[in-house]
Amino acid sequence: MIGIYFSGTGNTKYCLEKFVALYDRKVEIIPLEDAGTPEKMAYHKDIIFAYPIYYSNLPKIVRDFICENSDVWRGKRIFIITTMGLFSGDGAGVSARLFKRYGAQVWGGLHLKMPDCICDVKALKRTPAQNKQIVMKAEERIKSAIYNLKNGTPTKNGLGLLCHIAGLLGQRLWFYHKTQEYSAKIQIDSSTCIKCGKCAAVCPMNNLSLSEDKVIADGRCTLCYRCVNQCSKKAITILGKQVIFQHSVYDFH
Ligand SMILES: Cc1cc2nc3c(=O)[nH]c(=O)nc-3n(C[C@H](O)[C@H](O)[C@H](O)COP(=O)(O)O)c2cc1C
Incomplete structure (x- = not known):
């Protein structure tokens, strides 16, 4: 197993580190922007793939990474972790649909609410104490997701049809253009x-x-x-x- 992540400001990296520390400390985690990442990925059947949500969609760098490495995903089993400031609907679903198209099996999805990283806009700003609570709740969710995964019933956050509709109507339809270029x-x-x-x-x-x-x-x-x-x-x-x-x-x- 290997962990691949994109993390602009650290939330996603933090969550993946916590996940791996509890699931299996031996699992290596690497940022997707590192030059050697696709090659390393090729050696592993199981991948934990983690990224933040932008406008209920994939950051452009994440979408490009998935598409540019389309030949690597066939036969992989992928557990998707997404972090978000508030809501995404189908944050895990947006990459799951691509992974399936490229021949991977989607193992599960985990949505984690984390502090908002948009530090030049007033909306969603919380006090340090509130942010600490948010991080602690995310850690609890990670623990229970690992329990479920180890018991053969992985969480499926963001993967169903209703989530897809919520993601589309909640934001993506209106802000689609923001992450396309x-x-x-x-x-x-x-x-x-x-x-x-x-x-x-x-x-x-x-x-x-x-x-x-x-x-x-x-x-x-x-x-x-x-x-x-x-x-x-x-x-x-x-x-x-x-x-x-x-x-x-x-x-x-
Ligand atoms: C451009 C941009 C768009 C975002 N859009 C959403 C969104 O649609 N929904 C949401 O809940 N959070 C949104 N966020 C918040 C991030 O998803 C959240 O803070 C995430 O945990 C950041 O992860 P990182 O620190 O690993 O980069 C957005 C952040 C940015 C920078």
Whole structure:
């Protein structure tokens, strides 16, 4: 078994780490953006595949990874974990349908509500105490999902027809376009930016680079919010205009 994940700001990585620690400590987990990931995946029949939900859909980087490696999924058994700030409907279902199309068996699905990572928009902001509660509840859900998996009755969150309809009507139909292409929305305030290069170093898309006097974005942002949450000068925004509360799940631990 191997764990593959995409995690913009740490929630999904955190959940997968917890999952694996309780299920089988020997399972390796690797980020999907690492160059060697598809090759490593090929050696394992069982895969735990984890990602965050964007607009009740797959982040573009995750969809591309699944489609670009379409020949790897045949014969695999995949357990899907998704994290979300509030609701997704069929968060696990959106990748499950692709995996099935490429010949994989979907083993189960687990939806985990986690703190919201969009740190430049006021909606869904909670106090640290509330976020801690949310993380603790997610950990409880992970424990019971593992109990079910070990007993041969894996959870099926987000995989049924009703979930599919809820995902479509809840958000995806209206926001479909937001995750179909990479984005050029990112803004870097050059009066605050100190050109430390951290944003460029952490970007999973290699979308950011340092020129002589500023950071340049190349229009390939997957909206993961890693740079926005990690910029020490709060100089980067995407959907909002000002950074309100930078997020790290490890603060609530
Ligand atoms: C662009 C974007 C869109 C999002 N859309 C949703 C959504 O539709 N529903 C939801 O519950 N959470 C949504 N979220 C919140 C994230 O899914 C959530 O915070 C997730 O746990 C982040 O995981 P990560 O830290 O591993 O990146 C969205 C986040 C971003 C950045």
